[in-house]
Structures are given as C-alpha cells and as structure tokens.
Amino acid sequence: MSDLAKVFQRLKAQGDGALIGYVTGGDPKPEFTPMIAEALIKGGVDILELGIPFSDPIADGPTIQAASVRALEAGTTPQMVLGMGGEVKNKYSLPIVILTYFNPIFRMGVERFFRLAKSFGIDGIVVPDLPVEEAEAYCEAAESWGVDTVFLAAPSTSNERLNRIVECTSGFLYVVSHFGVTGAREALEDSTVQLIQRFLPCTTGRIPLAVGFGVSKPEHAKGIIASGADGVIVGSAFVNIVHKHQSNVEKMLEELELMAGRLKEATKRYM
C-alpha cells in the first residue's frame, strides 16, 4: 500500500478527513518553499501538494497564475520542485504530491520524470491537463516506478467515464468541485455536495476521494467531509497568504500555520 493510501486509511479509521495543502513550489522564491511547507505541516496538513510553476496554467485562476509567474521569475525549474518535495519528505516523512501540467513532464521525458520523482521519494503526481485517454505511457511509467497517479474528475465527468478514471487512479481521486478554474470562493455550493454524492457509489471501497478548487474556508472543508469525501485540497487560500505577506516572512508562516490548523480542525468528523 502506498504512503498516500496509508494516510487516508489511518484518518478514515479515526473518522477524520485528510487536509491536502497546496502551494506553488518556488513562490515567491525557491528558498521560501521549505519554510512554507514546515508551517503548513505544523498547522496540520496531512499531505503536501507542491505545484511545478508553468507558463500557461490553464486550470488555475488568478491567484495560482500569479504564483507561477513569481516562481518562474525567481528561476524555479521542475527539477528544483521535485527536489523541494524530496527535502520535505525526508524531514517530515509525510506524503508529497506534485502537481504539474503535462508539458514539463513531456519535455523531460515521462520515464526520466518518474525516475527523478521516485528518487526524491515523491508519492503521487497530479496532471490537470492529462486525460486518462491519453495517459497510457504515463500510467505504465508511474506504475513501474511505484508512484501514484492522481487523476481529476469534474462536474462534467459522466458516471461511465468516472469509472474509467477511477481504474487509472491511485492514491486518491481529485474531485474538481465546480466548473471553472482554481481560486478561493465564498460559499460551498450545493452542486459540490451533489457531485460528491454522485461520485461516492463509484469510488467507495476503491479509492479515497478528495475535493479541491475553491475550497478555502473551514466551513467548506467541514461541509465537504460531512458529505462523505475523504479529504479536501486547499490551494489558493494558502497562496494568497504567501503573496500577501511575502515581505514579512514571520507573519506569512504564522498565518499559514494558523490557517492550516483551522482547516485541519474542520476536517475532523467529530467536530
């Protein structure tokens, strides 16, 4: 069983959901990422998701787009982000997921990418612009290197296609909560709860289900876990803190830890 699967299993046994915290690697500068990761982990994230900055992040809203620009301007490369993930993994031994668009993988070579990811101890990969229909070579390489493939399912995903996605997915299924791009939102929509309920019969007993895109507040996390999801993915809310306090690192880390702590509390089912 992979480390990702183990975390979900342990939390489920406790009756809790998982908090997956996302930040863009190298934002605002590469040297910040280890400190940011530490703050999130201290706050209580169960899984850390690091994004490889990309010039054209088509699934991301303005918050994470801007983070990508900052990270790229600071010279962040895909290899560096994999290395940052490895560093965090070594120090805290919590599962690390890397989010990247497909072109940096393609450019590096799928086989080489997975070899490198594995050498750093990366647990899973999320590729928002890789549909399962085009992922045969990617999945084979991931399986041979023992790295989980986290695929995405969205409101537009039919039940039939969901089944196919679940067959290709390991670690957890990334459920996109609504039509549109990433970014903090005010309220949890009824349609997100309905989406979770539509997906659960297909995923239960097969793969944990984590919900992301727009999840930014403890009450969102609480509502999503109460709907039966196994975890929440929070990105833009953390990235906003990084951006807001980039000139005051102490404040940034304090706020990140606080926010992670509040969100973690909200994923505990007994609350």
Add this chain to the structure above:
Amino acid sequence: MYGVEAAGEGIDSNKHAAAIGAGSEGVFHGMLTYVLQDTEGQIQTTHSISAGLDYPGVGPEHSFLKTLRRAKYFSATDAETVEAFCVLSKEEGIVPALESSHAIAFAIKLARQMKRNETIAVTLSGRGDKDVEVVADFMGVNI
C-alpha cells in the same frame, strides 16, 4: 505542398511565431504538436503582425504533414508579409488576410524559381479588410 509560418521580426529576433521552424515537440492546449518552448517546457511568448498566427504552437495537422514529409515549411517576416499584402491588393484587387499574406510572400519567392508554365495554388484563408489598419500602421501611413 508548402506551409508558411510567421517569422515576425526574424527567426533570430525571438519575436516570431514559427513553431515548426524554430520550435520542438510539446503538449500545449491539449495538442501534441510543435511549440515554442524553453528547455524546461515553459511556453515562450510570440510575435506576429497577424493576430491569427501570434500563437506559440501550430495545429497538429501541420505537425503531422511535416512528419509525413507531405509538406515543407518556410516562414515570412512581417515586412515580407506586408509587402505581399500590398502586391496582391494592387495587382489583383484581392485584399488578403495578413495570415494568408505570409503564403503570398512565399509564393512570390517560389514563383521566381519555377517555369512559366507551372502553376501555384495559394490558399487564402481569409480577407484582409480587417487588417488594413494594422498594415497602415506598419507602413507609417495615417488613414
């Protein structure tokens, strides 16, 4: 068959959109095709006088035709394109889109190497009345 890409201010200027001529294979906007990118796979910014060609990739059909060697790809600069736009407008009364004017620019060059009884067919993919202001601006003409 020939395809003509946008060389913008020149292939060496970094201000162009010649993805086949100066790019490499990549995955962008859901296509595996030729794209302008750096060594890490970050997509590069582009330039062309024609908005329709100001894009860091080409349609995958072109990549396929190139791979099959069914078509050869060349490029035309902004200046050559504007000149071709004017030639076709004045000589034939046909105002071509700036995108298609790249093909005209190449056809003019190609014709010089061909025999008088040989024929060239050029695809004009659009009309250039939309581009008149851009061309005037490029030529420094007030309209």
